[in-house]
Amino acid sequence: MRLLQMWKPEHGAGGAGRSGGTELFLVQGRNFLCWLLLPHSPLGLPCVALVLTANPEQRQRNAPPGEKWSRRAFPSSPPPSPCPSLRRACSGSHASPPSLRGFSSLTPSLLYQVSQAARMAMTAYKYHAQAMMRDYLLADPLVPYTSVLIGVFLCKMAYDLTRILSSFYFKGYSSLTKIQRVEWNNRGMSSAHAIFIAAISLYLVVSTDLFSDRLKGPITYRNSVVSTSALGVSVGYFITDLAMIFWLYPSLGGMEYVLHHTLSLVAIAYTMLSGEGQFYTYMILISETTTPEINMRWFLDTAGLKKSSAYLVNGIMIFVVWLVARIFLFVYVFYHIYLHYSQITQMHAFGYYLTLTVPSVLFIMNAMWFMKILKGVKKTLAKWS
Template sequence: MDINSYQNQAEGFVKHYLLADPILPYTSVLAGIFLCKMAYDLTELFSSIHIKSYSALTNMKRIEWNNRGISTVHAIFISFMAIYFVFFSDLFSDQRTLQGLMVFRSSPLSNFGLGVSVGYFLADVGMIIWFYPSLGGSEYIFHHCLSGIAVAYSLFSGEAQLYTYMVLISEVTTPEINLRWYLDIAGLKRSNAYLINGVAIFLAWLTARILLFIYIFYHVYIHYDQVVLMHTFGYLLVFVVPTALSVMNLMWFGKIVNGLKKTLEKRQ
């Protein structure tokens, strides 16, 4: 009887406080930070036991190894969330006219996903700055700050969440990028896995960071009558963030193409 009573109290606390609409954005951000810490520790634990080359790495390389574990876990989580809301959920469907304008719609689940992502960006940019420039240069700080601000605004204002999730689909490329780094560190640059990984990065980047961004601009264009009704800051973010990220994506895509060419040439 006591166990059931405690269980009911715990469920009530979670439902009415931690997951209550006014509190949910804050608890989800904290959950994101907590999950980052947990992903870091689990990556460290798993790698120290099962990855032979891990113990031979320098302290900084182990930190980067574990940090990439964080970004991989976040990328998998937010990619599934983003793909669901963009392609499968009817939350932002044009057919749901009774639910109000698409650019102002949100739900507890969509808020939770964005909150976890904000927690990740806060934790990761904190690590990048703390260990600067070992985990990334100024372009990584700019990318994370820009993305984090846009996601946080969408979370706390409830505006343009569809476009935020569209941009977050680009995180689907992160696991492939991290795997390439792991393969390089493990001395497997000449392996078939490294070649397959390079092709996978090329295709994923082309789809999620080039073609998808073209679709985002098209979607904004055909829904401009709604976008223009947003607050000025949100309106600017809808144009500035995808544009800035598109420029960075194109620059990185050029490096990916060159890297893939070099890998294929070495195979001939």
């Protein structure tokens, strides 16, 4: 789109007083020519009116000369138009501005063209606003660090909310020991993070095209503001939980939890800051769907409901979900890595080794824990039978 000419009302002319500082522009697009009227309201707010002209005859018919206008032609000549009528319409001095009185006599076809042009202009403004939001407002390098702080704050909120709700709705909460109450609240925080990150992971991997094979380019370099911010929240959780594990060691978990959280923290922090390998990070984070069931089993045991039917159902759910999310899913991740190994080799050396090492170590730990789960399910079923 190119600005060809601009008209301003002469001082003291009859139309100048009514237009109140109106400026008129002649704009040429790829397949259209339009008048752009920019009157200013008494409050100084600009108002836009578009009059689309498809050919010079219609322009002359719907825009008779009226008020006295002074024309300021821009020094650059209009580019050649693919349409002969547009080429004639844009030929320098033959383009005359429409009268303000001519707006009342617009034909229905021209009004339709005006409506179409207005919709096109609004759509263009929307795309420009989205591009500005993406390139300037959301491209701030502080976004990852801000999301980490938000993650720590949300962990604190989830911890306190678990404590408040448990003291109101669980009578045995006050009878727990201090360390049991801390672990109770910690597991509530852990469940909240697991539900959040698992939902985000499933949404980005399944419901969006961010990591789709239909898109061109290496899958290892794909990322977005949403994916990076969600990883920042997860980093905030692992920092908080790891700090609590160290502070109360070994009450909240032994060395296997330290190893699991350290590997997860390093891998997620790297992919958040570099933007590499986010697909594999989110595939691994889908396995967090097992965390609420594990925590619920501990809640039932601590509440003295180990012999209830809910405890049995929970054990079966843990077995099924663990098998799908931490065994079968990891096998698919290894298969995907094998298919896209040529893209993984293009990553930074640290990211390359993380992509190969972290899923392997976590899979070994998951397999060891799964054997314990399998033994527990067999023991529980034997008691119930």
